[in-house]
Amino acid sequence: MSATLTTPPVSTQPPAEHRPTYLNITKTIGSWLLTLDHKRICLLYLLSIALFFSIGGFAAMLVRLELLTPAGDFLTADGYNKAFTLHGIMMVFFFLIPSIPATMGNFLVPIMVGAKDVAFPRLNLMSWYVFMFGSVLAITSVLLGGVDTGWTFYTPYSSTYSNSAVTFAALGAFVAGFSSILTGLNFMVTIHKMRAPGLTWFRLPLFMWAIYSTSVIQILGTPVVAITLVMVALERTLQFGFFDPKLGGDPILFQHLFWFYSHPAVYIMILPALGVISEVISAMSRRKVYGYTFVAMSSVAIAIISFIVWGHHMFTSGQSVYAGMVFSFLTFLVAIPSAIKVFNWLGTMYQGSISFATPMIYALGFLGLFAVGGLTGLFLAAMGTDLHMHDTYFVVAHFHYIMVGGAVMGFYAGLHYWWPKITGRAYPEFLGQVAGTLMFFGFNFTFFPQFLVGYLGMPRRYHAYPAEMQVFNILSSVGASILAIAYILPAIYLAWSFFYGKRVGDNPWEAKGLEWEIPSPPPTENFLKPVVVTEEPYTYTKEAH
């Protein structure tokens, strides 16, 4: 076992309805809204981001409906611009960035290090309130008529020219950024300071390495974008001249500041998913993760290199060709740790005992989509081809493969994998497999055609487009409706199973890890006895059973 037993064996556990768990210990709304329990905070986040995901998804449907026909006939031009902006802001700042860290991270960081809670439980609750306050600001901007700058807020359009509610949206993202910083800080301190005796760094589950690397980016990167958004707001409201040349500023400065954060932010979104996939593939194959140290170090390498590649968003901006070369080179370097992870996952599956349970369906889908997403990045990292493909649908397809194909598939994989632990109940397995398969095909159906239309030259953020590009857009819109079903289905059956699902034991997957040694759902204090770790993670041995 990876740790000395801290709880009585499964058979002597009283069933969850007869013992106190973090879910049933108090029942009032107030006890949820003022909870300091990291597991309850996980659920608060889960509900909130589900809401924002729905709003973002609804905006995406509007976009796809508009693009069914070449003419701009379903929405007005402004309506369209506001729809894709809402989609981007909701999905990036209010869904993807918090998604895995704030939910599964919150639930698992203390448990995986063998602690009762995160280092600063009050701060953790505050992070959620800060996040919600940010979302209120962002949603206010919608009520005030919406924002039309794109989630990138490029200046001087956002700072001087746009007539929409930019200030509110920018402040919303600014405030939500603090939540991200505080969460990162909390996790980092927890992982440093609260590991159980015997739990050395190299005995940490790979999900912890991923969350740790993510926290580093959150803490170092987010302040930069926060300040940048404040600068936009100041230029808009008080005419400070930062970015608009008419006020004496420089629009390129904005791009540097924005991407200095927003490129690493891509890794805030994907690194936790990579961590989840390592856990899921190992558990579903019952094998130790192949090349543990390589996988762990590749997370750290990605986090570091991600800070020095931002200029690859600016190859066409007129930046110096030599700067471009350096950025291109460094960008190619990031491909290496990513490839290493993929190969090591395959090595983990080799000779394993592989289950086709829902988490594995998602993990397999993830492997395919992440491979495409990563490999298509090569076109954009190469300056010669990027000149043609930059700001076209090719880029849109590429980053959706990473951020939806990768991060969201990873999110669903983890959600299903830990769902029995979080709720103490099983989700309907068959429906889960159906939804996972549907998501994979629906996703490809939606986004693959966008690579093709991108190479054909369709620029992104186009409300109307030339007729010869229609066929790809129809495919994409049809695929999007399949994808919508694949997203709604789990929302329904997971919600149902939360209340009515079959009760499960402590370790339904027969997986390794501290989280599987405590009751499902866990008691408020997580561990009933002090934890001592004596072994490497993922120690599956024949003698164990």
Add this chain to the structure above:
Amino acid sequence: MWKDFPLFPEAASTSARDVDLLYFFIVAINVIFTIGVFAVAVYFAIKYRRKNEHEIPPQPGHSTLFEVVSSAVPTVIVMIIFGWGTWLFYVNYIPPKGAMDIFVVGKQWMWKLQHPEGHREINELHIPVGQTVKLTMTTEDVLHSFYVPAFRTKKDVVPGHYTTLWFTPNKVGKYHLFCAEYCGTQHSGMIGWVHVMEPADYEAWLQGTVRGETMSQAGERLFGRLGCNTCHKADNSGRCPTLENVFNEPVRLANGQTVTADEAYLRESILKPTAKVVAGYQNQEMPSFQGQVSEDNVLQLVAYIKSLKKQPEVKK
């Protein structure tokens, strides 16, 4: 059927095929690795599927060879792509000789183009085939990006800067011109056409369209109208530096630096005179013309100053 399902834009510039070639190479890498990874994953999943519920499979050991190969292979491949992509970019970066100049001003939401001979176009650009064309671009308002898929190239158009883009069309035809950088409400309406013509047709087009004065004539007129000539005199008798022969020459600045008087420098001297003051003129004030002249006019003034450049043989 392929007409309704086009996969490539037309290739109409000398570098289009080179870009396509690198594209094909990376497509091949993509196909091999995607299919490889996915096929291996599915194959393993099926071959090693769980046969009984509590089974524990053999555990992995450690293979240095595997780790070395799995890091070395991607490293080699990405370095090849890096080298190729950078080379492609770089050869297209070196300014061409004997290019035909076109001046572009982006404006929400249209493209304004001027030929040095004075022809002005909106959202259309006529150019002769086989002739290298160099665009010098700026914008009156927000960012735009000049994108011609058939030429496989684009360049952002940035307020407050001159950016340049060049290409050599090698196929007669009519090609899409797009604005690729989001610029507000009618971003997707900021489109047009590039007409690549046989040289004879191009001549005919030039003759057939009304042309006003040339850009430098327009600039000369502005030079008088805006009162530049009250300070800047040809013979250096004014209180200001003469503008004869400044273009593309080194200028010593008051702060000791030396810069080359390229288009961007001339533009800045007109709009933000205090940014770079010529040595010896610290005590003279040149008024800023920011807000009084449009970017079109600045381009004409720049064209005029360029035309004042003396030919080498008339050297004093």
